[in-house]
Amino acid sequence: MRNERGGSYSLENFRHLALGEVSSTNTECLTRARQGEASGLWITAERQTAGRGRRGRAWTSEVGNLYASLLLIDPSPPELLSSLPLAVSLAVHWTLRRVLPATAEAVEIKWPNDVLIGRKKSCGILLEAEILPDGRRAVVCGIGINIRHRPETAPYGVTSLQEQGATSSAGEVFTHLFDEMIQILNIWDHGHGVAEVTRFWRSAACGIGTMIRVNLPDRSLDGVFVGIDDDGLLILETENRLHHIAAGDVFLLETE
Numbered sequence: 118m119r120n121e122r123g124g125s126y127s128l129e130n131f132r133h134l135a136l137g138e139v140s141s142t143n144t145e146c147l148t149r150a151r152q153g154e155a156s157g158l159w160i161t162a163e164r165q166t167a168g169r170g171r172r173g174r175a176w177t178s179e180v181g182n183l184y185a186s187l188l189l190i191d192p193s194p195p196e197l198l199s200s201l202p203l204a205v206s207l208a209v210h211w212t213l214r215r216v217l218p219a220t221a222e223a224v225e226i227k228w229p230n231d232v233l234i235g236r237k238k239s240c241g242i243l244l245e246a247e248i249l250p251d252g253r254r255a256v257v258c259g260i261g262i263n264i265r266h267r268p269e270t271a272p273y274g275v276t277s278l279q280e281q282g283a284t285s286s287a288g289e290v291f292t293h294l295f296d297e298m299i300q301i302l303n304i305w306d307h308g309h310g311v312a313e314v315t316r317f318w319r320s321a322a323c324g325i326g327t328m329i330r331v332n333l334p335d336r337s338l339d340g341v342f343v344g345i346d347d348d349g350l351l352i353l354e355t356e357n358r359l360h361h362i363a364a365g366d367v368f369l370l371e372t373e
């Protein structure tokens with residue numbers, strides 16, 4: 118397990134900058150990357166005024182939830198990067214299991230990286246990448262965890278850690294996330310540990326073997342969620358074929 122300098126990740130590879138109000142912690146990381154910031158910077162904020170979600174959606178960001186982004190520079194060869202979102206979702210999954218009481222509902226991952234509690238969304242993960250002027254690739258892993266608040270209206274079920282009986286603050290949840298991210302980055306091993314990551318991911322996933330709907334930009338497909346392939350793509354079986362899907366919104370059509 119090697120970091121960019123040839124060793125495994127440990128505490129000293131990471132720094133934490135805690136900010137008050139920002140537009141988006143992802144934006145803060147990318148701005149600093151353009152200015153020459155080194156890999157391993159975590160930025161957290163109390164509040165975001167322009168938090169971003171997937172597919173251009175806004176991420177409501179009130180004080181009390183966790184907004185955190187990790188900057189990684191050239192974390193893997195480009196062709197091995199597609200499994201990083203799965204790895205990040207495992208770090209969040211392990212974090213939630215550390216802070217939730219035994220009475221909380223099941224913690225599961227919905228492809229690709231929504232971490233659900235009792236089948237309700239509790240967190241959002243947005244990875245963004247950019248090539249820097251010197252040719253290196255900056256990758257930002259943005260993570261929002263509903264701790265005290267959750268959206269009032271959403272097209273899917275939503276929950277918060279507080280609602281599930283957890284008492285940890287955003288700062289306490291971040292401490293666990295910081296540790297768990299080091300664990301999973303070492304397992305991921307710059308993309309070379311994808312088999313180990315997908316093995317963990319499959320054991321935490323929900324909906325494998327059941328009917329799901331995948332909303333793609335241009336159409337929607339219903340089929341059986343067969344699993345994920347070794348690149349982290351979703352495998353969907355429809356009547357006549359297997360589809361390997363890189364991006365889409367998944368809806369579970371069966372409750373169990």
Ligand code: BTN
Pocket residue numbers: 140141142143144165167168169170171172174176183184185186240241242243259260261262
């Ligand atoms: C999703 O749509 O599910 C992804 C939401 C990601 C939100 C987090 S909050 C911290 C980071 N900063 C952002 O602007 N977005 C991510």
